[in-house]
Amino acid sequence: MMKHQLSLDYTLSPGWMQPWVDGLMKGEAIARVCDACGSKSFAPQRVCKCGCCDGDWATLSGTATVVRQTDGTDGHFAMARFDGADNDVVVRLEGFKSPQTKGRLTAPAGAIPQMILTPLEGGIT
Ligand SMILES: [Zn+2]
Structure with a gap:
């Protein structure tokens, strides 16, 4: 096994998902x-x-609502169902404390779109 560092510069186009990506950047859930x-x-x-x-x-x-949660070395993640949606989605959890299960989509701090859920006040279901 050999270690090799690889560096890439690339641009991704959201294509037909542009409205969804625009929403993520503003903390809005566009379905x-x-x-x-x-x-x-x-x-x-x-x-x-x-x-x-x-x-x-x-x-x-x-x-x-958080359906299932897992904790890893690089953060806390969950399978969550957004109110009004018919499917579940994987999100990053930020600021959740057990037994909180209700959260809100939050805009990412950087320029990369992310699915980040932060707890609602009370946030227990
Ligand atoms: Zn259909």
Whole structure:
């Protein structure tokens, strides 16, 4: 085994997910709404579970409930369900203390879009 350091400069385009990325940067939960069945996905799904590829965007409240949580050496993460969404999503948890399970999407401090959940006051379900 040999160690080798690799450095890359690259640019990623959000493409069709631009509204979702713009929302993340402002701490707003922008969900994809399926044209055929009305299912709301956050994070957005390009192809809905019903098979439809067409949809529009809707702003959710931004609040979510932690479904499962894990703690790692690089932070705390959870599977969470945003209020109004029909799917779960992986988020980074910041400032959560057991037994808090309710949080709000929070804008990242830097220029990279991230799914960050911070606790709601009280935040216990
Ligand atoms: Zn659908």
